[in-house]
Amino acid sequence: MSADPKPSSSSEPTPFNRPMPPGPAHPRSAAQRHVPNRDSLTTVNEDGSRYFLHPADVHGWFTRWRRHSGLALIAIYLLLPWIPVGGHPAVFLDVGAGRFHFLGYTLAAQDVWLLFFGVTGLGFALFFITALLGRVWCGWACPQTVFLEHIYRRIERMIDGDAPTRRQRDDAPLTGSLLLRRVVKHALYIAVSLIITHLFLAYFVSIPEVWHMVSAAPAEHWAAFVFVFMATGILYFNFAWFREQLCIVICPYGRLQSALTDDHTLNIGYDAVRGEPRGKVGTPDAGACIGCNRCVQVCPTGIDIRHGLQLECIGCAACIDACDDIMVKVDRPKGLIRYDSHAGFAGGRRQWVRPRTIVYLVLLVIGITVAGFAFTSVKPANFMVMRMSGAAYFVGPDVVRNQFMVRLLNKHNDSAVFHVSLVGLPAGVTQNGFNVPVTVEPQAEQVTPLVLLVNRRHYTGPFKFTLLVQDAERTFTLSREVEFLGPDARLLKEEDLAKGITR
Numbered sequence: 001m002s003a004d005p006k007p008s009s010s011s012e013p014t015p016f017n018r019p020m021p022p023g024p025a026h027p028r029s030a031a032q033r034h035v036p037n038r039d040s041l042t043t044v045n046e047d048g049s050r051y052f053l054h055p056a057d058v059h060g061w062f063t064r065w066r067r068h069s070g071l072a073l074i075a076i077y078l079l080l081p082w083i084p085v086g087g088h089p090a091v092f093l094d095v096g097a098g099r100f101h102f103l104g105y106t107l108a109a110q111d112v113w114l115l116f117f118g119v120t121g122l123g124f125a126l127f128f129i130t131a132l133l134g135r136v137w138c139g140w141a142c143p144q145t146v147f148l149e150h151i152y153r154r155i156e157r158m159i160d161g162d163a164p165t166r167r168q169r170d171d172a173p174l175t176g177s178l179l180l181r182r183v184v185k186h187a188l189y190i191a192v193s194l195i196i197t198h199l200f201l202a203y204f205v206s207i208p209e210v211w212h213m214v215s216a217a218p219a220e221h222w223a224a225f226v227f228v229f230m231a232t233g234i235l236y237f238n239f240a241w242f243r244e245q246l247c248i249v250i251c252p253y254g255r256l257q258s259a260l261t262d263d264h265t266l267n268i269g270y271d272a273v274r275g276e277p278r279g280k281v282g283t284p285d286a287g288a289c290i291g292c293n294r295c296v297q298v299c300p301t302g303i304d305i306r307h308g309l310q311l312e313c314i315g316c317a318a319c320i321d322a323c324d325d326i327m328v329k330v331d332r333p334k335g336l337i338r339y340d341s342h343a344g345f346a347g348g349r350r351q352w353v354r355p356r357t358i359v360y361l362v363l364l365v366i367g368i369t370v371a372g373f374a375f376t377s378v379k380p381a382n383f384m385v386m387r388m389s390g391a392a393y394f395v396g397p398d399v400v401r402n403q404f405m406v407r408l409l410n411k412h413n414d415s416a417v418f419h420v421s422l423v424g425l426p427a428g429v430t431q432n433g434f435n436v437p438v439t440v441e442p443q444a445e446q447v448t449p450l451v452l453l454v455n456r457r458h459y460t461g462p463f464k465f466t467l468l469v470q471d472a473e474r475t476f477t478l479s480r481e482v483e484f485l486g487p488d489a490r491l492l493k494e495e496d497l498a499k500g501i502t503r
């Protein structure tokens with residue numbers, strides 16, 4: 001691969017190397033009074049084509065800890081389907097059996113409505129965290145950022161070199177070795193996308209089942225095959241090419257920022273009071289910013305944080321590390337770019353407790369309380385009563401009969417014994433079906449026929465009764481009201497009289 005072009009210069013062109021007209025002062029903060037604005041996307045060229053970014057490598061405290069947390073999150077994602085808890089993968093949305101297993105806790109399909117509380121709780125948590133810490137989710141935990149920064153860009157760096165080299169190779173004429181590099185790089189992208197997709201599928205069908213599907217012909221599991229094919233294609237497109245565009249033009253969370261944050265939210269920003277006017281080291285009356293553009297070169301969305309908080313900023317903190325590195329080199333205090341609020345950059349005090357954070361916290365606490373109550377009130381069994389198909393009731397010479405099917409579901413990971421009893425039956429009613437306790441296998445269901453007979457002599461018309469289900473230890477009780485249907489009792493009596501029958 002020695003024929004590849006090598007970088008001839010360390011200077012890195014960016015969209016911001018072009019001269020920029022001064023913009024209006026930032027309306028929200030005095031701290032950004034001197035900062036010009038740009039009204040165009042930094043990843044779009046003048047002619048509307050894509051400006052493909054190659055963010056420069058950066059080192060520092062935030063980069064190191066983002067790497068640690070990112071790799072930990074990837075490990076969790078990869079390992080969860082392999083770790084058994086209570087006989088099932090730690091997180092397993094078993095679509096085939098209609099069960100959701102989460103760290104040993106099992107929800108049946110009938111309990112899935114409870115996930116509503118989990119989802120809204122997560123939403124309120126995100127609101128609260130965003131109001132406090134801005135886009136910390138985007139920069140530190142979002143799968144888009146985590147996979148892109150810690151897997152795909154690593155592959156790119158490993159195959160194509162650092163940012164200037166990558167940029168030069170992008171523009172170079174295609175040679176044999178360049179073609180080989182591209183083939184290897186994209187093959188690795190596809191391989192990683194396949195792994196991520198197959199593991200995602202394992203969250204729904206389990207690892208052994210994924211292995212079984214992979215071993216079989218695609219036609220035997222065409223739905224899974226199409227899913228893996230499409231999902232891999234989407235991941236490959238996203239991480240090989242689309243990248244930061246997803247955050248900038250698709251992700252709705254980025255657009256919510258202006259609604260969720262305020263002047264006291266902790267964000268990454270540039271201290272314009274300290275940094276402006278910019279000037280090289282030794283320039284009289286210059287601020288701390290030496291105009292090196294290093295913060296722009298490392299930015300994965302290509303923006304200049306010195307223009308103030310922007311929708312494109314994903315809060316990755318790369319510009320903090322980059323600028324701190326420069327500040328150390330020029331022997332100035334770190335923190336020209338740092339985590340702070342608008343109020344803090346303007347010289348004021350940041351407030352953690354404010355109406356917005358209180359409201360979000362209250363909603364979060366309410367959500368957690370309701371979710372906790374709902375989840376703890378879920379019973380380890382469930383049952384349904386269905387009338388058998390055919391006529392609603394049968395009238396015989398001596399009895400009126402109703403027939404039901406009782407579907408009993410055991411959510412335990414062990415087999416369980418259930419006592420089923422009928423309460424509120426009028427005199428003269430006999431039942432056939434639950435004369436002995438019912439044993440149901442773990443995570444299984446059993447359907448038992450229930451036949452109720454009422455002697456015509458005792459029949460007084462339709463009535464309601466209650467079906468109770470209890471476990472052997474009587475730790476819980478489930479109940480359902482059921483209606484016994486039949487004709488009007490007077491009609492039966494008239495029929496008997498017509499036949500000369502007295503009961």
Ligand code: SF4
Nearest residue numbers: 289290292293295323
């Ligand atoms: S890295 Fe720091 S010193 Fe360099 S341009 Fe950015 S803000 Fe100014």
Ligand code: SF4
Nearest residue numbers: 299313314316317319
């Ligand atoms: S401005 Fe800074 S924190 Fe925001 S995306 Fe760019 S490098 Fe990351």
